[in-house]
Amino acid sequence: MAEPNLVMVGVNHRTTPVEIRERLAFNRGTIEASLEKLVAYPEIVENLILSTCNRVEIYARVTNCDTGIDLLKRFVSEYHNLPLSELNKFFYCYRDERAVEHLFRVSSSLDSMVLGEAQILGQVKDAYSTARALRSTGMVLNQLFEKAFSVAKRVREETGIAERGVSISSAAVELARKIFEDLENHSVMLVGTGEMAELAAKHLISYGVKTVYVASRTYERAVKLATDLNGCALGFEQFKEELHRADIVITSTAAPTFIIKKEMVERAIHQRKNKPIFFIDIAVPRDIEPEVNDLENVYLYDIDDLESVVNANIKEREKEAESAMGIITSEVVKFNNWVVALDAVPTIVEMRNRAENIRRREMDKTFKKMQHLSPEDQSAIDRMTSTIINKILHKPTVNLKKQTQSQEGHVYLKAIRHLFHLDD
Amino acid sequence: MGKLVFNTAIIGYLGASVGYFIYLVYRRPVVSTLAAAAVGLALFAHTVLIGLRSMETGHGPYTTPFEVALFLAWLIVVVFFVTEWKYHIKDLGSFVIPLVFVILLFSGFLSQEVILVEKTESQYWLTLHRTLSALGYAAFSIAFAAAIMYLIQEHQVKSKKLGIMYFRMPSLEVLDDLNYKVITIGFPLFTLGFLTGAIWNVKMQQGLMSWDVLKTWPLVLVWAIYALVFFGRLFAGLRGKKAAQGAVLGFVAVISTYFLHV
Known part of the structure; x- marks a missing residue:
């Protein structure tokens, strides 16, 4: 296999509006049918379809890149009944190294709408296992996707791409976990039942918070949200007396003035024997007097603070994405070397050349010593040694060609190159 | 060698x-x-x-x-x-x-x-004194490290400037707990070390009055700082930043005392 002829054709959230993307999406059932249809084309050796809400991409090994790309585009257009002339402006196509690089970027979440989000890797893994189960992928795509998963793991471990929360509620949870280690034994109090407060509370609960209090000016709303969150409803005036029970307080009322004042918090913190309280004020106008943050063991973040944390985190992720690109570039080179090594022909030629050189050298030496040999004798010896070489190398050559079409082909090639010392 | x-x-x-x-x-x-x-x-x-x-x-x-x-x-x-x-x-x-x-x-x-x-009785007291004190000091060193980490982390969360250390370092709760635990172990050991030292002194010099003031008072100060942190946490809810500052101050006193002894 001289050329891997890898191609990918796709659309994503950057190139294509959602109205088109949703029409191009494949679901599990249509993916299986499509994979089978595609692999039936003689031009397509292996293929895989990745379809998420942000992208539809087809990866394939084809007999020829240009015709392969055209075929995939036509397939998508015909399958979804959208004219190719209209779709052409949305498609992006990559071949060989560029296709490899693109997949590595996608699975490492560098191409995601939210940089570093974890979901995409799972989606790529699903797409791969679906295709693998149908045997629509083979040696090259299997190796490519396995590699993509290990690259994604490296990126996640060696860069901070996924380290920082990039939404208000994840930044708030992160802060809570830097103040309190384990959220399980901690409680949260919601003052006001705003949507964002609810979201943040749910996020905290998913990290183990068990005790939830909800206070609202309308008691019914407090009861309703408390039931949803498996918590306990408080009357609006009651929360002030119960403030000391909460480790995390999230406020989101529509009150025009501060409802939590410094003295109130001072009292609560005293009652708690200085155990820290983390206030998250997502109300506009603010619910909590900013001076509360001056108290020891009290941490107050308002919506602007959280937003600037999120913005700083996004910038950090972008910086981390640059170092992730370094990892990807070096992994693309490695993968390319693997692909190049798949090609058995140069190795066979080198192996034969090496044997032929030895034969010639030894023959010259012998002929010099045995001057009495007639030209006929010499050519008989020449033919005989040549046949020996051919017979010895025949089976290894045939087997090598056969094995390089299999999953472990590169191992055979490596072994041959090593045994015959071809890389010195 | x-x-x-x-x-x-x-x-x-x-x-x-x-x-x-x-x-x-x-x-x-x-x-x-x-x-x-x-x-x-x-x-x-x-x-x-x-x-x-x-x-x-x-x-x-x-x-x-x-x-x-x-x-x-x-x-x-x-x-x-x-x-x-x-x-x-x-x-x-x-x-x-x-x-x-x-x-x-x-x-x-x-x-x-x-x-x-010489292997005399007072020598045993001295050995005991130095071992116990050293154990106390070792615990105080860990408390010092935990306190420095606490103060860095606390400063970041409080000032809302979340730098790289914010992500790297553990939570305030863990650091405060570590500070608390090592002082809870270190302080009684140090106190025992202090007492055995006093006994040794009495044995050696037949009387408390002959104590070297320059050497003793700093030790009393060290003891007082850690006593404040230890009992303060136990009875007055002293924790977090103040406890960390106490551990840092105490350790500075330990270092100064060492130099006065040398």
Whole structure:
């Protein structure tokens, strides 16, 4: 296999509006049918379809890149009944190294709408296992996707791409976990039942918070949200007396003035024997007097603070994405070397050349010593040694060609190159 | 032989300090493993060194300032390993091991002259006093490291400037808890060390009145600072930033006292 002829054709959230993307999406059932249809084309050796809400991409090994790309585009257009002339402006196509690089970027979440989000890797893994189960992928795509998963793991471990929360509620949870280690034994109090407060509370609960209090000016709303969150409803005036029970307080009322004042918090913190309280004020106008943050063991973040944390985190992720690109570039080179090594022909030629050189050298030496040999004798010896070489190398050559079409082909090639010392 | 072992320990701790620092900033798991291995190697050399020294002097490492520094540094590493094992705060190494390195480096400049001691009853009190105090000091060193980390982390969360250390360092709760636990263990040991020291003094000099004021008062001050942190937490809910500041202040007092003793 001289050329891997890898191609990918796709659309994503950057190139294509959602109205088109949703029409191009494949679901599990249509993916299986499509994979089978595609692999039936003689031009397509292996293929895989990745379809998420942000992208539809087809990866394939084809007999020829240009015709392969055209075929995939036509397939998508015909399958979804959208004219190719209209779709052409949305498609992006990559071949060989560029296709490899693109997949590595996608699975490492560098191409995601939210940089570093974890979901995409799972989606790529699903797409791969679906295709693998149908045997629509083979040696090259299997190796490519396995590699993509290990690259994604490296990126996640060696860069901070996924380290920082990039939404208000994840930044708030992160802060809570830097103040309190384990959220399980901690409680949260919601003052006001705003949507964002609810979201943040749910996020905290998913990290183990068990005790939830909800206070609202309308008691019914407090009861309703408390039931949803498996918590306990408080009357609006009651929360002030119960403030000391909460480790995390999230406020989101529509009150025009501060409802939590410094003295109130001072009292609560005293009652708690200085155990820290983390206030998250997502109300506009603010619910909590900013001076509360001056108290020891009290941490107050308002919506602007959280937003600037999120913005700083996004910038950090972008910086981390640059170092992730370094990892990807070096992994693309490695993968390319693997692909190049798949090609058995140069190795066979080198192996034969090496044997032929030895034969010639030894023959010259012998002929010099045995001057009495007639030209006929010499050519008989020449033919005989040549046949020996051919017979010895025949089976290894045939087997090598056969094995390089299999999953472990590169191992055979490596072994041959090593045994015959071809890389010195 | 002694010199070689000493250098191995010093280089081991230096390498580990650098390794832990790189880990703190760049988060390469392999670096932290290497750093832990370097500390292990250094601790081994350090133990051999103390063994050699004890064979040479015929008694434990408590007599000269050199021996005390050697022993204290050794105990800090042991306590560090126990803490590491219990708490898994890898970054503690970035704060503790440099301290060990500095103490050991400093000990290299001290006189290594051997002082022979008779095995008298008062000598036993002295040994007990120095072992207990050194254990207390080792615990205080860990409390100091945890307190520094707490103050850095607290400052970031409070000022809302979340730098790289914010992501790297453990939560305030864990650091405060570590500070609390090591002081809770260290303070009684130090107190016992203090009392056995007083007994030894009485035995040696037949009376409390002959105490060297310059040497004793700083120790009383050290004791008072840790007593405040210890009982303050127990009875007055002293925690967090104040407890951390107390642990830092106490450790500064410990260091000053050591220099007054030398």
